[in-house]
Amino acid sequence: MTGPAIAVAGAGLRGAAYARRIAREGRGRIVAVAEADPGRRARFAAEHGVPPERTFPGWREMAAAGRIADGVIIATQDAEHAGPAIAFAGLGCHILLEKPMATSEEDARRVVEAAERAGVMLAVCHVLRYTPYTRALRDLIRAGRIGTPVSVQHLEPVGWWHHAHSYVRGHWRREDESGPMLMTKSCHDIDWLVHVMGEVPARVGSFGRLSHFRPENRPEGAAARCLDCPVEASCPYSAKRLYLSCLGDPRLEVWPLDAVTHDHTEDGVLRALREGPYGRCVYDCDNDVVDHQVVNMEFPSGATGVFTMTAFAAAAPRQTRIFGTLGSVEGDGTRLAVRDFRTGGLEVIETETGAVSHGGTAPHAPRKSPDDPPPDGRHDEADEVLADAFVEAIATGDPSALHSGGRESLASHRVVWAAEHARRSGTVVELTSGEPTAPSIHPQAKGTVRP
Structure with missing residues (x-):
């Protein structure tokens, strides 16, 4: 097998999925793994034929072995993203880094600076950027189909069972072990809104709390x-x-x-x-992350946006509406419905096939059975496109296959930290270019605020 040599730090769901795609496509070689869980480590090594001398109990041991790969996929737990990213950048490895890139703005900056200093490519796994749906929506807006965007509504219906699984009973239930819900789950969405709108918000506010999954309920x-x-x-x-x-x-x-x-x-x-x-009973866990939150945004252009995350919905694709001066567009992750104010016509675009129809109905999320929990929307397909893009970028030395670099990801992460500070402090946070919005994800975080 030829192609770039790829190591994997963290052989959980995401790390294993990226590695499996790379191996299946034959564009790269999986040559090393670092994983704390012995059973998971052994299964991964057996699947990819990783020899014992390239199988490590942790990322530190793998980094100590030197530059054993051209690129590294970092899919460790959230609190252990910055350390390996900085270490492997220092070894000259290109990096595919799971989101969030770090649990504090200071560490995120250190990651970006380490990659820039080493001259390596850094791609954060904002997989929503890599779907045909996103490309079609961005092209539509850039072509002026709806005029100038004035406002956007974006909904992430996490799903009652998904929230209970991951954010009440699971690994992302506590801020001190991982991070706030807005970062661990929804930094995808904030990054996607920045990507689609083409600008970073200038001001943000936020409201949300842990309302239901509490002992008193x-x-x-x-x-x-x-x-x-x-x-x-x-x-x-x-x-x-x-x-x-x-x-x-x-x-x-x-x-x-x-x-x-x-x-x-x-x-x-x-x-x-x-x-x-x-x-465990969902009312008898040690969880503390919010179960619903809204983020209000004002962009430099004057456009406004609102993002809503809720546990209390069927698990369904994200739903978006963008309102412009000449028309509006509504999407559900696969289908776009474009309304032209000048003609009154409705055009429906199936972004995965390219099929276009006129008239009909707007997109709607499919109904889900509570006994048949689905995977997360189009996540699997986007994961595969991202894995392909990472290997291609390494093989060609051309980062254009990657849809964002470290600076772009840092910018959208800063919006999340600003929103969290706004939620905790009851203020509006103004984002100023190049200045920290908050030094950490915790309540003592500071920022530029005004009542």
Whole structure:
């Protein structure tokens, strides 16, 4: 096999998916892995034929081996993104870095500066930039189809079961272990809005809180674990219902079930729910991230935007409406409906096929069964395009295949930190070019604010 040599730090869902795509396409070679979980590390090494001397228990050990690859995929937990990114940049490795790029603005800047100093490419995994839908929407706006954009509405319906899985019971439930919900889940969306609108907001405000997944909302008689709970059958957040329904579906066994157990049998699932964190009552966990949030934005052009993230919806593709002076466009991640104010006509574009029709109805999110939780929208396809782009950029030495660099990602991350400070302080935060909005993700974060 030829092509750039790629190492993987963090062999979880994302790291494994990127590696699998690279290996399957044959454009690159997976030559090393660093993973703390012994079982996951062994499975990854066996799948890709990684020899023992290139199999490491952590990114530090892999970095100590020197420059053993042309590029590194960093898919460790959020709090361990900056350290490996800086270390591998120093070794001269090109970097594909999972979002968020760091858990503080200071560390994010250090990552960008390390990559620039070393002269290596840095791509943050803002995969929403890589879909045909996004390209079609940007082209449509640039062509003036809706005139000058004046306002935008963007919704991320996380899904009740997805929120319970990842942000109440799962790895991203606590800010001190990962980060705020707006960063760990929705920095994708803020980055996407910056990308689509073509400008970084000048002012942001935000409201949101943890409203529902709290001890005081626990149903009467509920137990600490779903398997012991007399009201489990009527609870929308039943772990037993959710995870047993994944059995037999190969995609759902990869996610979300693999986070719970690698034993894909009924006994294996029940054992994990009895002993592990995913069997806990959602009202009896140690979670503290918000379950709903809005971000209000004002762009330098005068355009305004609002982003809404909510746990309390069916898991569905993101939904967007952009309103311009000559028309409007509505999208659902696959389909765009363009209304022309001059003719009153409606044009519907299927962005994955290129098909165009006139009249008809606007996009709408497909209905989802609560017993059949789907993967996250078009995420899988975009992950694959990004993996291809990363290997191509290394092979050719041309970063144009990557849709954003470190500076662009830092700019959209700064909007998230500003919004979090605005939410906590009850202020509007003004973003000034090149100046920190906040030194950390925590309540003591400071910024340029005005009442």
